[in-house]
Amino acid sequence: MIRDITLGKYYNADSPVHRLDPRTKLIITFAYLISLFIYKSPAVYICAFIFLLSATLVSKVPFKYILKGLKPVWFILIFTSLMNLFFTGGEPVFSWWRINISREGIERTGLMLSRFMLMIFGSNLMTLTTTPTRLTSALESLMKPLKVIHFPVHEIAMMMSIALRFIPILVDETNKIMKAQLSRGADFESGNIFRKVKSLVPVLVPLFISAFRRAGDLAMAMEARCYHGGEGRTQMNPLRYARRDGAAFAVFIFYIITIVFWGSLIPRITG
Amino acid sequence: MDIVEINSLTFDYIRRDEEGNVEGITTAVDDLTLSVKPGEFIAVLGHNGSGKSTMARHINAMLMPTEGNVLVKGMNTRNSEKHLDIRKCAGMVFQNPDNQIVGQLVEEDVAFGPENLGVPADEIRARVDESLKAVGMYAYRKNDPVKLSGGQKQRVSIAGVTAMHPDCIIFDEPTAMLDPAGRKDVIETAKKLNREGITIILITHYMEEVTGADRVIVMNKGKAVMEGTPKEIFSRVPELKALRLTVPQVTELAWELKQRGLDIPAGILTEAELIAAIRGNARNDG
Structure with missing residues (x-):
């Protein structure tokens, strides 16, 4: 039997994030996802993490709801992480039998995992706070x-x-x-x-x-x-833009400026 | 001026085969004439296939007459430019409560009609609240319609029609898929709207529901075969039975008693009336 399918999985609460104009949330989420694609540096990801964390705290959505977003993709995540970990060539840090784990492999896996999670959690936050x-x-x-x-x-x-x-x-x-x-x-x-x-x-x-x-x-x-x-x-x-939408855009522009600044300051890791 | 005028309406359903050749013609409504005055409560009775729903859909310009004319507030349904005005004036509540709710929240659904009419936002809000209060569903305005009972869904549909401020509401077998409690709710709501001045045309095959109507029309094979007040109609029990309509229990009992020689007036509609009639008999005997 098909069990209860809840699409959109809206989390009902009253928070500034819930009350934002849906267009604001859509635009910011979209730009946020693009920002994660453009930059591949730990510093930028830390920025994105702080941005996401503060948005989540303001939204009053419990963390376990955000984490639930990983449920359908955890297998792919683990699989690609293992592939990256074992099959990236470079200076070995650990080797046993035929398995070589390189420093580059660890770095790349870490970056890839954090990027995916930031993407999933970010888009999740939008669907959780918008009907x-x-x-x-x-x-x-x-x-x-x-x-x-x-x-x-x-x-x-x-x-x-x-x-x-x-x-x-x-x-x-x-x-x-x-x-x-x-x-x-x-x-x-x-x-x-x-x-x-x-x-x-x-x-x-x-x-x-x-x-x-x-x-x-x-x-x-x-x-x-x-x-x-x-x-x-x-x-x-x-739909009407309100003052809080301006505030949300201001915070987001601040985030963009920070990552552009950091992204250019710290050399990008190619991979 | 009559609010609805049906002049010798005939409607044929044409069945076609795959090439588009005519396979057969079924005449659903056959030379029907009917006029409805503003504020009237009309009930249309008939068993399945008597053409009552087909007739109803003409009033709302959902179907075009094959012959004859249908005028709503003087507007001919053949004039397609007037369709929006006609539908605004004559709203319709359908049979299946699930298949006529468009919105994902009760209030969103009620707002659908006024939104289509281009009513300004503030006024839509006012109309939605007013309509939901009128059908007693205001407390559910933020609910998901899927989780309501059948009777509640139908009341939401009625609110959706009244929010368009119609002059007339056509109920196309609104209670056919409901339980007795839901049925009662819907009929009570219809009567309440009628008291507030809205013309009601109720299509049904439940005889119990027509007792409150001003006028009853019985249809068979696309023709209006009987017309009169509920009392007049219900005093013709054998004719109704011949049309395969089940007479309310009380009416049938009264009729049977009358056949056995008791002095009971024709067309008894309620238990109270029957009791009074039997008491009167007892007194006369004693």
Whole structure:
């Protein structure tokens, strides 16, 4: 059975970070990720760590929620760390049988690990402090200039928010169909991977049919409530930049200046 | 002026095969004429396939008549420029509570209609609060609609319609998927809105729900076969049974008693009425 899928994994709290305009958070997170890509020096990572740590403290999100972000990627992280550790050539510090661990290898692994973690924790903090709805409206607002080239900005945002709304309903429905099939002797557990995939076909077919029916109903209900695209549409809670957004940008610019300064002062480690 | 005028409406569902050739025609609504006065509470009864939902969807300009005309507040639904005005004037509540909620929070969903109409932000807020209070869902405004009961979801949908300030609300079998408690909530809400001056057109196949209506229309095979007050309709028990409609228990009992010679007036709608009628009989005998 599919268990509760929580997308966006919003952590409900009232903090200055929660109250920031979602656009501010989106822009800062994006720029922060880029900054981690450009610089590869321990000093910069320490700066990024301090920045992230203070943001997390202000956001009142418990550390264990931020750490949960590692859950889906820990295996890849360990695997790439080991690859880097064992297969980087250079001056050996430790060798036994055929295994050589070099100083460069340790350095590179450490940098790579800290960069990944800083990236994951940073983007995690954004999704933990922003509801999917606010994130969608931020995307819609930031992509507005693309309307000039007839990019369907409003439509995509509307599709995203409807998808988010229907995920729990469809998960629920999948469970219902699976239970209905199980009660009539269907077997989803045994056999190899191909058999398991094949046994899901009788679940997917009714699920698709019902999803299409729901889509038809929803389209009619939306039309009945005067939906006619983004033209002339207003919002109940329009996004507005406040003073705290200015403060957030100021802190972030300070961070950027610091890392640019340090990044140029300390020679970059290539690798 | 009548708020809704249906003039000899006919609607055909045309089935086509893969090449687009006509395979068959089903006439869902057949030469139906009906007019609704402002502030009226109309109930439309009929078993499955009687064309009642098809008729309802014409009022909201979701379907176009094959023949005849539908006028809402004097606006013809054939005029596609008027569709927004028509839908703003005649809102609609559908059957499945899950498939008509758009927002991820209760208040976001209620705001959807006014947002589409381009209402300014402050006024949307005021309308959302007012509508949620009117249906008794204000305490749930920050909840996720998925976690509400069926009856609560339907009340949110009703709030979503009233926030558009319609003159008329069409309920298309709003209680078909609800439990008895949810059903009662929704019907009570509809009656309350009617008392506040909104015209209600209630489509249903539950006879119990129509007792509070000003006028009942019974549909069969796309035609309006009976029309009258609930009392008049419910006094015609054999005809209703012939149309495969289940009469409320009380009404049926009263009718049976009447057949056995008791002096009971026709069209009993409530238990209290029946008790009073039987007491009256006892007194006369004694």
